Amino acid sequence: MTNDNSSNEDVNGAAASSGDAGDNLRVRTRRRRPRWRRVITTVCSVIAVLIIVPLVAFFAAYAVTKVPQPEELQNNQISNIYAADGSSELARIVPPEGNRENIDINEVPEHVRNAVLSAEDRDFYSNSGFSVTGFGRAAIGQLTGNDSAGGGSTITQQYVKNAVVGDERSLVRKGKELVVSAKMTREWSKDEILEAYLNTIYFGRNAYGISAAAKAYFNKPVQELTVEEGAVLAASIQRPSQLDPWTNRPEAEDRWNYVMDGLVGLDSIDRNQRSAAVYPETIDPATVDQGSIAEGTNGLIKSQVLAELAANGISEEAVNTGGLKITTTIDSAKQQSMVDAVHSRLDSYGDDVRAAGVSVNPKTGGVEAYYGGDDPNGFDWVNAGLQTGSTFKIVTLAAAVEQGIPTSAMYDSSPVTSGDNTVTNDSGETCGTCSLAQALKMSLNTSFIRLTQSLDNGAQDVADMAHKLGAAESIPGIDQTLTENGETPYEGITLGQYQSRPLDMASILATLS
Incomplete structure (x- = not known):
């Protein structure tokens, strides 16, 4: 059987027929666009999202953003330390940033300015105030959760971050930073931006601004800084607390070398001057007035x-x-x-x-x-780590009590051998054989040496008890406390042979109380 129409086409002109030799059925189909057209459409969409939308947002924000004036950006904050009542002041922490002396950029030697540029932004005078690649790294960091992905900020961006928008880790904050940086570059001269940056950036040692930093590191006015000294200050900006040469000389010097090499690239110094440069000594931070x-x-x-x-x-x-x-x-x-x-x-x-x-x-x-x-x-x-003397006998007695030795236990107080030494009592005092309670009252060295020898693990038990009671495992100048070069202490530990702090002894007695 054959239809009146031998063939039919749908609205798109595609011929249709059934698989049956005798029947032709009307079938509606859609012509597919060529693959290359779909690719172009996708690419255009991506470009719109990645470029056009951010650009529109950037220029919209640019139009309404106001760049603050320098006098609006002062940060005068004082921290107070109080007693437990919350009102009795013990100390005030007044940062140099709060009462710093702003200096004109012309007071900063050119070689010091160049050292800062070498460290932080070598094309400062030619860039637009922000780093697109730095923003890209920050965006990737936000998307991947990698906080270390950011970086590459210009001097203008650093100033804007510190003085205007804060350092919150977010794309919104970073976007605002870019807008203000770009607009500031148009409204301020480069020297004005650099001057503001040099007067506010943190250099470590509680020093805000290049003037305070010169005094904190070298105890001299900024006008007298040498090339090498300027490079030390510039090197500290990246990580102020971690790059102080008094606490981390190797990394501080590595960063200093980077800055000095950059000065050659900036034609600020020649190669002969670079080769002759020696890392300068800084003053002891403990002698710096912390404000x-x-x-x-x-x-x-x-x-x-x-x-x-x-x-x-x-x-x-x-x-x-x-x-x-x-x-x-x-x-x-x-x-x-x-x-x-x-x-x-x-x-x-x-x-x-x-x-x-x-x-x-x-x-x-x-x-x-x-x-x-x-x-x-x-x-x-x-x-201060000091030999505590006979006060430490209290710890030995605590170790004994923990092992079931009562304070009523009787111990001989005659001279006793400990290692290669013969131990006696002060002024030849003795109780014959008496209780530990009496021996402690009389502070008899010999009885407590014998008590230490009778502990399960000897002198080590005394050290372990001290640490359990609150003595610090390490103190300034001593990596491991109450040991003999990292090994078992001598029995003289019971007589306070090893160093502990008054703070440790107070903690021990408070724990026993």
Whole structure:
């Protein structure tokens, strides 16, 4: 059977027929676009998303963004440290950034300016104020969760980030940074931007601005900095706290070499001058005026507070610029009593005697009173590693009690051999054979050497008990405490042979309490 129409085409002109030899059926089909047209369409869409949309957003933001004036960007923040009552001030931290002396760019030697350019932005005077590649890396970092992917910011961007938009890790913040940087480049001269940057950037050592940095590292005005000294300051900008030559000389010098090599590329110095350059010595950061207001031992309390904040992830820069209110565990009344007690005792000794005092709350572990010396910037005797003497016998007794040896146990107090030495008691004192309680009261060396020898693991048990009670595993200058060069301590540990701090002993006694 055959239809009246021998063939039919759909609206697109495609012929249709059934697979049956005798029947032709009307079938509707759609002609597919060529593959190359689909590829072009996709590419155009991607281009629109990646280029056109960001450009539209950029210029829209550019049109409405106002670039602040320099006087609007001052950051004068002071952090306060208080006693436990939250109102008794112990110290104030006044960053140089808060009371710094702004200097004209012409006061900064050209070789110092060039060192900063070598370190941070070698095409500063020719670029548009922002780095597209740096923004791209930041975008990739946001998408991949890789915080280290960012970088490559220009000097203008760094200034804008620090003074205008903040350092939040987000594409919105980065986009705003690019807009303000581009607009600032059009509205400010390059010298104005560089001057503002040099007066605000953080160099470490609590120094904001090139003038403060020159004094913090070399104790001289910026006008007197040499090429090599300028390169040290410029090298520190990348990671101020980590690139201080006093704490990390190898990395600081590596970065310095990068800056000095860049100065050759900028034609600021010649190769002969570069070859003759020697890394300059900086002053001890401990001698630098940190801008802190603290009297007497409160200055040492301030140092301990800053160290504890750093250990808990609150950076030096956050303290210097954040306007923080820091409340400590110090009890004002107990603190004054501690200071008075130490002074009273010291009055009966000569000027060459030093003392420390620290009070730890047995319930909380909080330090309630602290005296490490009267010089707010001096040596802190609370944290000094010293031989503790017979006070350490308390720890030995605690180790014995833990092993089931009671304080009523009887021990001989006659001379005893320990290693190659014969141990006796002070002034030949003896109790014959008496209880540990009596031996402790009389502070008999011989009884406690014998007690140490009778412990399951000897002197090691004394060291382990001290650490369990709160003695630090390491202290300034000693990587491993209460050991003999990393090995088992001598039995003299019970007589306070090894160094511990007054703070450790206070913690030990608070734990026992």
